[in-house]
Amino acid sequence: MKLRIRHTKLGKVRFTSHRDTARHWERAVRKAGVRVSYSAGFTPRPKLSFGLALPTGAESLAEYLDMELEADQGTPAEIAALLGPALPTGYELVESAVVEGRSHSLQDAVVACTWQLHVAGVSADALVDAAERVVAAASVPLARERKGQRSIDDVRPAIERLVTLGPDSAGRPRLEADLCTTGRGLRPSELMEVLFPEADVLDLTARLVRTHQWIDEDGTRRELLPSAAAGRAFAAYA
């Protein structure tokens, strides 16, 4: 049985890496006594597969993993109830469901993510101006260096949606963006670079939260596992 789980990663634990997250899950599975299938071979590994990496330091309401389980261990909710307490503080299991049949891996299925960015040191008006400038632009060139090769791409097509939101509890203005993950995808730190080319974006990015991961299914955009609990978990932290 393949179980798909959606969970949060909020608070101090956001400073752990994607690799660390895999480690947290492997430990949690053993602690909870949930029986996961193992790969064959000299060094058997538990069959856990993770979705798109979350940048170290970013929080999330929409992290996903699939686990291949041995049979007869209860309903998804029962298994999730075992795993939840075995995870570090900041992880909350908000949805779980059995994945039927053959399906794409999480990495391949997701086409876009929604991000919320809490911006420090910039007025709400300046943020609106910057966002409008980028949305209105016909093209947004961005340079990057990969393996010593410098290239310039137009990243405007990767910005599917960009809006400003009201202030957070600390009075900081917020942005919400849907960014593509396929083709020349765009990372949220790169979005900040094109919004504020002159600034040190690390200083400006007070908080970064992935709120949704999207797939295209038969022409319609939908979430992998929609969750109301994710929003409640976020409210508890915000």
Add this chain to the structure above:
Amino acid sequence: MSSLWARVEPLLARVQKPARYIGCEDGAITPRHGAGKVAWLLAYPDTYEVGLPNQGLQILYNILNERDDAVAERTYAPWSDLEGLMRARRVPLFSVDTHRAAGDFDLLAFNLSAELVYTNVLNMVDLAGAPVRSAERDETHPLVVIGGHCAFNPEPLADYVDLVVLGEGEEVIGDITEVVHQWKASGRTPGSRTGVLRELAKVPGVYVPSMYDVEYDGQRLRAVTPRYPDVPAVVHKRTVADLGLWPYPRRQLVPLTEVVHDRLAVEVFRGCTRGCRFCQAGMITRPVRERPAEQVRTMILNGVRDGGYDEVSLTSLSTADYSGIEQLTQGLNPAGCGTSDQLTISLPSLRVDAFTVGLAGQVSGGRRSGLTFAPEAGSWRLRQVINKLISEGDLYGAVESAFSQGWHRTKLYFLTGLPTEADDDTLGIVDLARNCVRIGRQHTNRASVTVSLGGFVPKPHTPFQWFGQNTTDELRRKVQLVRDAAQKAKGVQVKWHDPSATLAEGIASRGDRRIGAVMERVWRAGGTFQEWSEFFRLGRWEDAMAAEGLSIEWYVHRHRDEHEVLPWDHLSAGLHKDFLWQDWQAALAEHGLEDCRWTPCYDCGVCTGYGIEHVVASPVPPAGGSQGTGQDLSRGGEVPVALAPRPPRDAEPTVQVGAGGATT
């Protein structure tokens, strides 16, 4: 007295591996501070990845937090990127548990397991906002404490620390807590710091360097004497008589990020009496005290259940020597632990023989990543000098066993620069490695052997404490000898430790109080993280020695004589100085010494002096190899160990020591 998290958090977006600084480990204890409680900040003066697995620190963290009158948090050395940001934004050293400023604690206690971290100690005291020299600190600053193996010669740090704890910490931290508690209750009034230090100097196992006068006779040390009649002339180490009474750590810390030893660790015994003469750990941790097998089993099961680990390391100085090791490991595998059928058992510090490899094969859960053995010297003659009594047959038996069970790689640890080492001994290393590859190739074409060469640094409280360390030029020459010879040996790779770092370690290892100023200069010149090659520069050490008018030759390369006052003579691990001297003479005469666990006592001084005994479940030696006796002990237990008798003392020749040419 509040958390610095709001000031730390923005810095973490700018540093490598920010998970080092967040705490939140499984097994971390929510500290409950209170007005009457003595607050300890337990510090490891290296990175989080190196320091977190440290068992000594975890043991004390558990014990202190169980006390009503104490609370303990942890801190590790911030990496240079974070340190730069902290200094620029005036954020002091903080705990990882609640991000509380180090200056808010009563004691800042460092675990020292290597000499090259000393400059990090100064750096962390400075980051805590306290003057680095103890004489300049007052009642508003934390007391700076050091413990761990390096504390057995703390003199290079004597002017910088307030207390030194000798030996095992389980019991003495309670005694220290009680004295500091009184001091807090009395209000830590101005000028009261000297008073509390004087009280602490009366606690057995506690050495307060500022309560002692040091006299010199030119370069030589004349005496280290207490200033007051109630301060002990010799401070003795503390030793826990029964390890079974201390099943700690009760909750192992499970980090959220990768660390150097990412597995459950259960200490199966403490102390070692194999008597390897270069090994400080084996000398200062005597006698042997085994943990009851049932307790070991319980600690493993609890650790696996609580921590979710799939690997446990059974730690000690030589785990194959644990009584009933086979029964213990068989009882744990494959599914004996209840929660996981994937539990892997690792056995660090493997003895070199086929029995041990068989054991490793049974418990390794199918993993065959590599096996490491430490013959330490290339010839039987030199192994007798250092009392590492492994025959070539033992090594070849071990290697045969390893390659036949599916291992492809073995690593052999050797020391070079040992007393009496001649080029034949050094070249013997390559012969051994070549023969090991030949044995391996009978099983697999991929067989390879890596030789790892470390430069020998003589350590205090060992029979080699009188030996003059080889120069860097001499060590480099020996490394080159091995490299040249290994070029022609197929399948043999050579790795070596930087001889420059070996020299710096030598300065600190047997230094006296005058070396303190050298440490401070190295630190002020930017020399932190000296164990990390990207930060180490010998030039800083040479410049600092020159600036202080101190001779590297005198401190490091000179042979000491029998009657020289050594900087640690007022500190005792229980070993009689004349026992160590006799053992040094026996070394020069190439005589081995028995393991006293299974043979009559030769009175090293520890058991008799401290009224403690070996706690060993089996009165006969374990199975495995010859164990230096020339007898077949592969079945163990059935044959009493006996060494050939020593020749009469007057027959001992004058022996040349080292390649430097000096004689004793």
